[in-house]
Amino acid sequence: MQTGRRLPVTFVRGRGCLVYDDAGNEYLDLVAGIAVNLLGHAHPEVAAAVAQQAKTLIHTSNLYFSQPQVELARRLVELSFPSRVFFCNSGAEANETAIKLARKWGARNRDGAFQIITTLGSFHGRTLATVTAGGQPKYSDPFKPLPDGFMHVPYNDLDAIRAATSARTVAVMLEPVMGEIGIVPAKPGYIAGVRKWCDEKGMLLMLDEVQTGLGRTGRWFAFQHHGVTPDVMTLAKGLGGGVPIAACLASPKADVFEPGDHGSTFGGNPLACAAALAVLHVIDRDGLVGHAAEMGEVLHGAIHGLGVKEVRGIGLMQAMEFAEPRAKAFQQACLDARLVVNAVDDHSIRFVPPLIVTAQQIDQAQHTMQEVLK
Incomplete structure (x- = not known):
């Protein structure tokens, strides 16, 4: 049944904060199955x-x-x-x-x-x-x-x-x-x-x-x-x-x-x-509760640096809001750039990555989003 609108990608495997599509392309995942994969994908x-x-x-x-x-x-x-x-x-x-x-x-x-x-x-x-x-x-x-x-x-x-x-x-x-x-x-x-x-x-x-x-x-x-x-x-x-x-x-x-x-x-x-x-x-x-608090601050700062209307959240539960209705186009552009984010409506993007996400991966995501917003 078509109860939702899926994005045009088929993921076939994952490891940690990375997922791979059926063409072998690698994506950085900041959605984690909608806040589900706390330890990332395929944790051993x-x-x-x-x-x-x-x-x-x-x-x-x-x-x-x-x-x-x-x-x-x-x-x-x-x-x-x-x-x-x-x-x-x-x-x-x-x-x-x-x-x-x-x-x-x-x-x-x-x-x-x-x-x-x-x-x-x-x-x-x-x-x-x-x-x-x-x-x-x-x-x-x-x-x-x-x-x-x-x-x-x-x-x-x-x-x-x-x-x-x-x-x-x-x-x-x-x-x-x-x-x-x-x-x-x-x-x-x-x-x-x-x-x-x-x-x-x-x-x-x-x-x-x-x-x-x-x-x-x-x-x-x-x-x-x-x-x-x-x-x-x-x-x-x-x-x-x-x-x-x-x-x-x-x-x-x-x-x-x-x-x-x-x-x-x-x-x-x-x-x-x-x-x-x-x-x-x-x-x-692995101390991931404290790690989530620390990485949440890093993620909050990274999103804030994008110059959007508003950034809000706590820990690894963050969102940014655009002044214009561009969230869904931004979501697709990020997907095209091999970054997975979640547009919850026309203005807001949700970030709920795995608790194991690193500062380096957040920096990578910020760079990708900066390029998308140019």
């Missing part, structure tokens, strides 16, 4: 973990325990906050899990409250509930009538959240950095203010860290920049380093699921969990 330790697990046990279903799943859940909790973990296959599924948790929690603890406050411009997935939760009518309007229970307010506006809160509100669901719309970080004090408001009103704070989590912003999780802890957090994208896996973490307060409430046939299968364990091990061992 991830490949080895997947190969070994494939020879051992690929799938059993969640009727039984598996060692890789238990180990991965334990490691995610160690890195984040006291919680229990539900594994699934995509960010949309993880956010669906969060929405279901909030609804059951509201029925139990807030007199049947079910509305979730989200933000305009946000993106939480493509299922019917998550596309409604996201604040982008261009994605949700074709599928009306939409599910009830979501209120959209401007991002970075705490007063708007306060004004939208009612007795029917059960949770606030936010991205610590809005990603799909073109990298819009939370302003200082915003996330902490929302946390305080949720505590005052007896509501859940749910953070969508599908794109921000696992080192991309220069901390293991973006919420750690703000000195708060969410009640629910969702992860996906980079967790498996390219192998589909996602997770929803719920604190003891929010963990209201009982047997039969939710499920996933493939969620947390041994193969995907083995890949994720390898990804987390390499990030930790």
Whole structure:
């Protein structure tokens, strides 16, 4: 089905931050499968973990325990906050899990409250509930009538959240950095203010860290920049380093699921969990969280040097905005020059490279973009 417009290139292999097309041309990749390939392409330790697990046990279903799943859940909790973990296959599924948790929690603890406050411009997935939760009518309007229970307010506006809160509100669901719309970080004090408001009103704070989590912003999780802890957090994208896996973490307060409430046939299968364990091990061992913070500053400076209208971002999650609607033409020109970047709309370019990107590669990308802009 033609659900999107693909760029005119076919990639056939990759290594690190480089990918190669079917004609043998080499490209520098600053998109990483849309913030997925945290360790770049074909990382040897991830490949080895997947190969070994494939020879051992690929799938059993969640009727039984598996060692890789238990180990991965334990490691995610160690890195984040006291919680229990539900594994699934995509960010949309993880956010669906969060929405279901909030609804059951509201029925139990807030007199049947079910509305979730989200933000305009946000993106939480493509299922019917998550596309409604996201604040982008261009994605949700074709599928009306939409599910009830979501209120959209401007991002970075705490007063708007306060004004939208009612007795029917059960949770606030936010991205610590809005990603799909073109990298819009939370302003200082915003996330902490929302946390305080949720505590005052007896509501859940749910953070969508599908794109921000696992080192991309220069901390293991973006919420750690703000000195708060969410009640629910969702992860996906980079967790498996390219192998589909996602997770929803719920604190003891929010963990209201009982047997039969939710499920996933493939969620947390041994193969995907083995890949994720390898990804987390390499990030930790190689100091890639700190490296992402350092390279984020280098990337920010490199983009800023291009003389565009605006540069924004945190860590290796950066964007630049043109004054004129030239982003898509720029994306194609960069591709022609063997550089992979992402135009999220007519004005904005997103950069979410692998965490292993080097300063030399960023310098190379800056030079290519300078030539394209001449």
